[in-house]
Structures are given as structure tokens and as C-alpha cells.
Amino acid sequence: MKKIMNLPENFVAESLDGIIKAHSARLMSPDKEHRIILSKNPSPHRKVAVVTAGGSGHLPTFLGYVGDGMLDGCAVGNIFASPSAGKMYEMIKAVDRGGGVFCLFGNYSGDSLNFQMACDYAALDNINTIQMTVKDDVASAPAYLSDKRRGIAGLVYAYKIAGAAADDMLSLDEVASITDEALHNIKSIGAALTPCIVPEAGKATFTICDDEIEIGMGIHGEPGIETKNLMPADTLADTLLDNILKEMPLADGDEVSVMVNGLGATPPEELYILYRRIFDRLHHMNVSIYMPHIGEFATSMEMAGCSLTVFKLSEKLKKYLLYPANTPFYTSLNK
Amino acid sequence: MKKIMNLPENFVAESLDGIIKAHSARLMSPDKEHRIILSKNPSPHRKVAVVTAGGSGHLPTFLGYVGDGMLDGCAVGNIFASPSAGKMYEMIKAVDRGGGVFCLFGNYSGDSLNFQMACDYAALDNINTIQMTVKDDVASAPAYLSDKRRGIAGLVYAYKIAGAAADDMLSLDEVASITDEALHNIKSIGAALTPCIVPEAGKATFTICDDEIEIGMGIHGEPGIETKNLMPADTLADTLLDNILKEMPLADGDEVSVMVNGLGATPPEELYILYRRIFDRLHHMNVSIYMPHIGEFATSMEMAGCSLTVFKLSEKLKKYLLYPANTPFYTSLNK
Numbered sequence: 001m002k003k004i005m006n007l008p009e010n011f012v013a014e015s016l017d018g019i020i021k022a023h024s025a026r027l028m029s030p031d032k033e034h035r036i037i038l039s040k041n042p043s044p045h046r047k048v049a050v051v052t053a054g055g056s057g058h059l060p061t062f063l064g065y066v067g068d069g070m071l072d073g074c075a076v077g078n079i080f081a082s083p084s085a086g087k088m089y090e091m092i093k094a095v096d097r098g099g100g101v102f103c104l105f106g107n108y109s110g111d112s113l114n115f116q117m118a119c120d121y122a123a124l125d126n127i128n129t130i131q132m133t134v135k136d137d138v139a140s141a142p143a144y145l146s147d148k149r150r151g152i153a154g155l156v157y158a159y160k161i162a163g164a165a166a167d168d169m170l171s172l173d174e175v176a177s178i179t180d181e182a183l184h185n186i187k188s189i190g191a192a193l194t195p196c197i198v199p200e201a202g203k204a205t206f207t208i209c210d211d212e213i214e215i216g217m218g219i220h221g222e223p224g225i226e227t228k229n230l231m232p233a234d235t236l237a238d239t240l241l242d243n244i245l246k247e248m249p250l251a252d253g254d255e256v257s258v259m260v261n262g263l264g265a266t267p268p269e270e271l272y273i274l275y276r277r278i279f280d281r282l283h284h285m286n287v288s289i290y291m292p293h294i295g296e297f298a299t300s301m302e303m304a305g306c307s308l309t310v311f312k313l314s315e316k317l318k319k320y321l322l323y324p325a326n327t328p329f330y331t332s333l334n335k
Numbered sequence: 336m337k338k339i340m341n342l343p344e345n346f347v348a349e350s351l352d353g354i355i356k357a358h359s360a361r362l363m364s365p366d367k368e369h370r371i372i373l374s375k376n377p378s379p380h381r382k383v384a385v386v387t388a389g390g391s392g393h394l395p396t397f398l399g400y401v402g403d404g405m406l407d408g409c410a411v412g413n414i415f416a417s418p419s420a421g422k423m424y425e426m427i428k429a430v431d432r433g434g435g436v437f438c439l440f441g442n443y444s445g446d447s448l449n450f451q452m453a454c455d456y457a458a459l460d461n462i463n464t465i466q467m468t469v470k471d472d473v474a475s476a477p478a479y480l481s482d483k484r485r486g487i488a489g490l491v492y493a494y495k496i497a498g499a500a501a502d503d504m505l506s507l508d509e510v511a512s513i514t515d516e517a518l519h520n521i522k523s524i525g526a527a528l529t530p531c532i533v534p535e536a537g538k539a540t541f542t543i544c545d546d547e548i549e550i551g552m553g554i555h556g557e558p559g560i561e562t563k564n565l566m567p568a569d570t571l572a573d574t575l576l577d578n579i580l581k582e583m584p585l586a587d588g589d590e591v592s593v594m595v596n597g598l599g600a601t602p603p604e605e606l607y608i609l610y611r612r613i614f615d616r617l618h619h620m621n622v623s624i625y626m627p628h629i630g631e632f633a634t635s636m637e638m639a640g641c642s643l644t645v646f647k648l649s650e651k652l653k654k655y656l657l658y659p660a661n662t663p664f665y666t667s668l669n670k
Contacts, residue, residue, distance in 0.1 A: 002528040002548075005568050007567075015604040022607065233339045265599065267392075268394040270338060272353030272357065273346070274353070275356065276350075301602045302601070304600075
């Protein structure tokens with residue numbers, strides 16, 4: 001296990017400590033173990049706070065999106081594990097301005113159970129909350145079971161829209177409503193070439209042959225829809241895009257944003273080779289791309305692979321996508 | 336070889352095509368093969384243009400720093416290979432505003448030979464140029480042979496300072512002078528845990544055992560100063576920092592910027608564990624850190640490992656470090 005770390009049991013605590021030390025001008029943590037990360041100078045205009053939570057090992061997801069224009073806070077769990085309901089509750093109390101707290105997170109059972117409990121506690125303090133789960137991974141369950149689908153890189157677009165809506169001074173219901181509209185138009189699918197190693201476990205999350213690729217692999221190594229022989233980048237791009245278009249057809253004149261996300265060990269050069277094909281396919285359909293995101297947005301430590309997310313835009317969603325944002329891990333100056 | 340690509344011989348051309356397609360609002364290329372990448376809307380205030388050149392496989396280095404506040408242009412070679420003198424010359428001609436062109440690049444023989452030739456051609460067109468090489472890698476040669484040292488991640492700080500100096504409307508000589516001052520205060524050293532694979536070669540650049548780390552490894556797999564058993568992150572941080580402090584001692588009250596750079600496959604979580612130790616060491620010495628850079632700035636495709644760069648600041652260098660910059664791969668809003 002070739003990791004740069006001290007004791008495996010300190011992996012998360014020490015990486016969080018490093019993050020707070022690096023970004024102390026913009027992030028703060030009310031707890032000694034840094035399991036709650038808050039924006040230090042949240043927008044004074046927001047009525048609604050937007051928060052998330054999730055396990056470690058996916059940087060910049062989740063805590064990397066805490067900051068101007070995106071999240072007010074994030075509760076942080078161990079590697080690939082939900083944080084506790086207690087930490088989520090503490091975070092919700094810390095960020096509420098009286099306008100309520102929008103809890104936006106990936107559709108994983110631990111996170112969902114704990115957020116439910118945290119919001120129940122918050123209700124006793126008269127804090128309004130709305131919970132919404134991101135379920136963008138089309139490979140994780142068939143369309144008729146879409147409530148079972150997992151959240152992957154599409155989370156980032158959801159944070160962007162919810163954060164911009166909050167910056168636009170919308171109410172809790174309105175922030176939830178526009179984010180829900182966004183989520184119906186955000187579809188993703190991933191592909192993995194190698195597993196990753198959880199520090200405390202010390203062994204690979206799954207095995208895959210040297211000439212194989214797993215289409216639809218989850219970011220915690222959840223099984224995909226099929227294992228195939230390694231294929232050319234253009235064929236991979238087509239496979240991912242076609243799986244998304246099957247559920248969310250695009251037509252002449254449509255506008256989208258596209259995210260080609262690296263899972264950890266895949267170089268940017270390879271992500272741009274994929275993007276090239278996606279661009280050409282969409283261009284041929286006369287679909288316009290706004291603000292393409294190419295890079296590492298939601299990772300699985302040192303896993304090699306990628307995911308594709310397509311976000312179909314309305315005028316309103318486009319406006320919020322283009323709102324400025326500035327966090328330690330994500331900066332957009334578009335307006 | 337698990338790479339997301341089509342034909343290996345098209346790897347560079349297709350990744351460049353993807354980059355231009357993704358960032359067409361900010362980058363442009365005057366040649367069909369995109370071997371010259373130019374900033375589309377360079378600052379109208381600059382008298383001097385700042386350019387670089389280098390091989391592919393190191394994204395965001397080199398071309399990722401073309402854009403507002405940093406480089407006017409970059410000539411791009413094949414994987415780990417210098418671009419041609421012809422492309423460099425063409426770039427110099429394209430960016431000159433009459434105030435001269437500052438050519439700032441890593442100290443590699445191919446790049447140096449070709450830039451010399453390109454600048455000789457440019458002189459025939461009455462274009463003033465100054466060439467300066469970055470030699471920040473303290474592991475690549477002893478101090479008494481510092482002219483033989485290679486340029487690694489310290490290049491990014493050099494681009495930042497030269498770009499800010501150009502934005503501050505300094506003359507060619509002045510831009511060169513402040514960049515030279517910066518380079519005397521920028522020291523780096525890397526460590527590799529795994530090799531990477533050049534697409535057209537199809538095999539690893541070197542071999543290293545499962546329980547070993549190579550201290551001082553170059554970004555093309557050049558041998559380091561020693562191969563050691565894998566060590567705790569804090570010991571690695573100390574080893575890297577001590578090698579730098581040996582040449583560039585820091586004292587109570589000094590101000591620095593610090594870059595903890597990932598070589599490709601090392602997750603951000605691990606880079607922050609390293610940063611934590613660097614922060615604690617410098618804090619203990621009463622040395623202040625400005626604008627820490629933690630992430631992937633100069634990579635070797637899918638190589639696992641890291642580099643540490645320390646940049647000792649004067650008031651003037653700090654001012655230029657904090658100047659805003661905005662390229663497709665690097666954004667800083669500090670001012």
C-alpha cells in the first residue's frame with residue numbers, strides 16, 4: 001500500500017488538520033477534530049444556508065465546495081463512511097440564519113439516516129430544514145428504481161445551483177425547488193480502471209484485470225453494469241454519453257454543461273481526450289456546451305477512471321451555473 | 336497499460352484538441368496541431384510578453400498557466416520532449432507587442448537549445464528576447480553545479496511572478512530582474528512512489544519496489560538522490576524540507592509560500608497530510624506562510640508521489656505572488 005501517511009487511523013484527522021491549516025482564511029471548524037467544516041465569511045445576503053455531509057476520500061468532494069457561492073458547511077466522516085447525526089446537527093445549528101437550512105447530499109443510506117436524525121433534532125430548536133438527495137448515477141439502478149440511485153460527481157453541479165440560488169436570496173422552498181429542477185436534469189455515469197485502497201483496510205476495494213474496464217463503477221467501488229475489455233477513449237466516451245442520452249435525450253438547440261471528472265489517478269490529458277469526443281458528439285447534434293468542467297471534482301483516492309456528467313440547462317439554471325463561486329477547491333469567475 | 340486514449344501516436348494531438356475545445360473562450364492556437372497555445376485576451380497593459388515551452392504529460396504544466404496574470408503563450412512538445420525551435424519562434428512573433436518577449440522555461444537541454452535558436456531567429460526580426468531557465472530542483476545536482484539543476488514545480492511560482500511583473504507594466508529587463516530574484520529564492524525537491532507510462536513507449540519509465548520511495552526523482556523519471564524504504568508522511572515532509580533548508584535557511588520572521596504538489600496519482604488527502612507537517616515545522620520556526628499551493632501543479636501523468644517547493648518572499652515578491660491570475664488551470668483572486 002503506497003500511501004503518503006502516518007498511522008492509517010490518523011489519515012482523516014491529519015488531512016483535515018492540513019486543510020484547516022492551509023485554508024484558515026476561508027474555512028473554520030468549530031470542533032477540535034475538524035469534523036465540521038464551515039465557510040468563514042459566508043455571504044451576508046443569504047437567507048438560507050446550504051450544507052452537505054459525506055465520507056472522506058473523495059476530495060474535492062465534499063468539503064472542497066464549502067465557500068463563497070456554494071456551501072455554508074460540510075460534516076465529514078471517515079473514509080467512505082457517513083459522519084454522525086450529532087455532527088450534522090451541530091453544523092445545522094451553526095449555519096442557520098433564521099431562514100432555514102438546505103441539506104443536499106448523495107443518496108447513501110448512512111448519510112440519509114443521519115441527516116434525518118439531525119433534522120429531527122433541529123426541528124426541536126425550531127430550525128427549518130429541507131433534505132434533498134442527489135441520485136445522478138444512471139448505472140447504479142434502472143430508471144424505474146431511480147430512488148435507489150447513488151450520487152456521484154453530479155453533486156458538484158447541485159451544490160453550484162443551490163449555492164447560487166441562496167446567494168440570489170431565495171427562500172428555503174425556492175432554493176429546494178430550483179435544485180430539484182436541476183437534479184432532474186443532471187445525469188452521470190462512471191468507469192473504473194483500477195481500484196483504490198482504504199488506508200485502514202490496507203487492501204484494494206475490488207479487483208479488475210489488466211485489460212478490463214468496469215462501466216458504471218461507483219465511487220466506493222460499488223459494482224458497475226458491466227466489465228468490458230479496455231476500449232479506445234472515443235468508444236468509452238460514446239458508451240458513457242449514450243447511457244446518459246438514453247434517459248435524457250438532447251435535441252437541436254439544447255444547452256448543457258458537461259463534466260469529465262477524474263477519479264484520482266487519471267491524468268488531465270486523458271480527460272481532455274474524452275472531452276474532445278463528447279464535444280464533437282454534442283456539436284454534431286447542435287447542442288451547446290457552457291462551462292465545461294474537466295478535472296478532478298469527485299474522486300476515489302487513487303482510483304484510475306472517470307465519470308461523465310451531463311447537466312441540461314434552462315435559462316434559469318444557466319444563470320445560476322454561471323454565478324461566481326470561490327472555494328479553496330473550486331473557483332469560477334464567470335458571471 | 337491502462338490509459339484512456341485512442342491511438343498512442345495521437346495522444347498529445349487529441350488532448351490538445353480537447354483543451355482548445357474546452358477553453359476556446361480563453362485560449363487559442365494559431366496552428367492546426369495546437370502546438371502553440373496563446374492567451375486569447377492578453378492584458379492590454381502589458382509591454383512585455385511572457386512565454387514558456389515544454390513537453391506534454393505534466394498538466395497543468397506548462398500550457399495550463401497561459402492566461403490572465405501569467406503566460407501569454409506556450410509551445411507544446413510531445414510527451415516529455417521539447418517542442419521545435421520553429422514553433423517557439425512562431426509563438427514569440429505572435430505575442431510580441433514591441434516591448435520584447437521573456438522566455439521562461441525549465442532547465443532541460445532540448446528546451447534550452449530550441450529557445451536559443453528561436454530567439455536567434457526573433458533577433459533577425461528585431462524582437463528583443465531574454466531567456467531564463469528555472470533550476471529549482473535541489474536534488475538534481477549539488478549546489479556547486481546549480482546550473483545543471485532541472486526545473487520542476489517551482490516553475491509555477493516563476494510564471495506567477497513574471498506574469499504579475501508584466502501586468503505591472505515593467506520593462507523586459509525589469510521583468511527578468513524580478514524573476515531572477517524570485518528564482519534565487521525558489522527551491523524544490525520531489526519524491527516518487529511509482530513510475531508512469533509514456534503512451535507511445537507503453538512501459539514504465541523506471542522500476543521501484545513496493546516498499547520503496549525515491550527521494551529526488553525528476554518529473555521524467557530521472558534518478559533521485561536516494562531510494563529509501565517507505566517512511567511516514569511526517570518523516571518524508573521533514574526529509575524534503577530539510578534538503579531545502581540546507582540550501583536556503585529560514586529565520587524567525589521570514590515569509591514564504593509553500594507548494595505541496597502531487598505528481599499525478601497521489602490524492603489531495605495525502606498532500607494535506609504532508610502540508611500539515613510542513614506548516615507545523617515552519618510555524619515552530621516563526622516563519623509565516625502566504626498562499627500555500629496544495630494540489631496538482633506539475634505532474635508526470637499517473638506517477639504517484641509529490642514535490643515540495645519553498646518560495647522565500649520579499650515584500651516585492653509577495654506583492655506579485657498575490658496579484659490576481661486566472662487561467663483555465665490556475666485561479667487566484669488574492670490581491
